[in-house]
Each structure stands twice: as structure tokens, then as C-alpha cells.
Amino acid sequence: MKKIGFLSFGHWTPSPRSLVQSASDALQQSIELAVAAEEIGADGAYFRVHHFARQLASPFPLLAAIGARTSRIEIGTGVIDMRYENPLYMAEDAGAADLIAGGRLQLGISRGSPEQVVRGYEYFRHHPAEGTTDADMAREHTAALLEALKGEGFAEPNPQPMFPNPPGLLRIEPHSPGLRERIWWGAGTRATAEWTGRQGMHLMSSTLLTEDTGVPFHQLQAEQIQLFKDAWKAAGHGHEPRVSVSRSIFPLVSNVDHQLFGRQRGSTDQVGHLDDGLARFGKTYAAEPDKLVEDLAQDEAVSAADTLLLTVPNQLGVDYNAHILDSLLRYVAPELGWRST
Incomplete structure (x- = not known):
């Protein structure tokens, strides 16, 4: 069995061809798609985070809203750029969202992707220390977040507080037990993995x-x-490792599917330059279900992962994206042994 969910960038544009015209549309439809995904049997609703863009940004109000409207699916991010984050305030937000969702939060974080603006994190009043890089700062913020999520006291209490304190040092509240073990890192290289x-x-x-x-x-x-798995085992962590991979997968089961994605049948990997270095981009999978089964069975990374996230074209609207998920779950996943028939 493999967990299957979706990953949405939450784009919006006032173009007449888009069904997501505004930020309000993007947020409301993200909630609706998560509800629909749960109803058709998907396992997760994940969202990208980009600042200074017409895409989803601050994730915790959205995650909390989805947590209140759903009861089963995992709810997550893929990923939050830690260069922009105050780790202690983030621990409060994440704890609250996880408690609302009943412990279903799967929080994906990372150094972040290429930005819309130059050194955008500095506008958020985050500056790398002298002699360090923005990547160093992201990892420092991450270390502080992980420490806070343990739920251990560290702050000296006021001897004359407004409200009575429990004994000892104080921790970040609200604390959600187990959230520390549901943090993911978006890794772009083998060394980072x-x-x-x-x-x-x-x-x-x-x-x-x-x-x-x-x-x-x-x-x-x-x-x-x-x-990644070898490093986890060598470190001797007490909980089981998980791996998610993202793919663009479009089962062609209707005339609309063929019109929108039929030309992607011959998609191949692409190699380009990103951040002054080489990068490899994975291909799009678009085919009839039997051909998708054949192709995905040969994808070694998909086979090795326990979670598959479909990157969805959110501007095509909730109904069509739910259709994509349903087609994969109905016609492809059982044939690959990811779902019972």
C-alpha cells in the first residue's frame, strides 16, 4: 500500500482561462479540493509555500481550516522556506494547526527554492549572520524549530506573572505531542538527503x-x-523513516484529458541550469491507464517511496483536479498494488 495525495502550488491569475482568479479563490478551492480528496479516498493534501507570488504563502490558516473540515487525510506542506520563518512563532502556529487536525499535520520544510525577489527573507527581517549563508540561516531556524517542538521547557518564568505558571521552565504553547516526528525536509541533492x-x-x-x-x-x-535511508538507520532514530516523491501524472480517460494533456505523452527528463548549477527535472506521465501502469512500475523512486504526491494543475478547478486523483486511484493504483481493488 502506498499513500497517495496531491501537491498544489495554489496559483491564481485573473486570466479568463483560469478558474482561480484571486487569492480568495485559491484558498477556498484548496480547502474544497482537500475535502474532495478525502471523499474519494486519497491520503493527503499538501501545499507549496511561495512568498511575493500569486500563489499560496502563509500555510497555517489554510492547514487549520482543512483540519477542521476533514477527519482522515494527512495535511502538509511541500515546502516551507525556513529562511523566512521565526522558528518559535512557527512552532506555535504548527502546534495549533496540528491540534485542530487531531495530529494529522505532516510539515515539509527546506531551505527554499529560487525566489520571486532578491533576498526576499531580508524583507521579513531575517539576515544571515556575518560569514554565513542564507542556507546556514535556514538550518539554524530549523534546529530551533525542532528543539521547540520537543515540548521541553527552556524559558525563564516571570516571578510575578499575569497568570499562574506551571513549575519549572516554560515551553512553547500550544504543544502538540508527536509533531516533531512528522517533520519532513525537502532535499534537492543526495548530500542533503x-x-x-x-x-x-x-x-x-x-x-x-x-x-x-x-x-x-x-x-x-x-x-x-x-x-537517506542508510543515514537514518546509522543514526538510530526511534521512529520509522518516510519518503515522499512528487510526480505529474495524468491518466487519459476522457476527451478532456486527451485535449489538455495528450501532447505530454512523449515527455522526457529535462536538464537545465538552476542557481548556477546543473539540475534535472523529471518527466510528466500522461497516458491511458494501462500504459501508466507499465511506466510507473519502472520508476525506481516511486517504488522506493511510501508516499506519492500528484502535482495538480489547480487553475483547472476543484472538479477537474478531483477527477485526476480519482482516475489514478480507480484505474492505476490497484494495478500497481498501491490499493486493493
């Missing part, structure tokens, strides 16, 4: 790797996953 395993965070790997060795994308990603 190893670091993730050592830290005891689960691995998120997308349709982009910021390195290239000349092998197909799925093989490079499978190597990344194995290095």
Missing part, C-alpha cells in the same frame, strides 16, 4: 533535483532515497 536522515526528518523529494549525473531522473532520485 543524507543530512536529512541524520537529523531524523522524513524525506521529501520533488520533480526537481539540483544535481545531475547523467542517469535518468528516477534512478538518481532512487539513489538519493537509499542514501
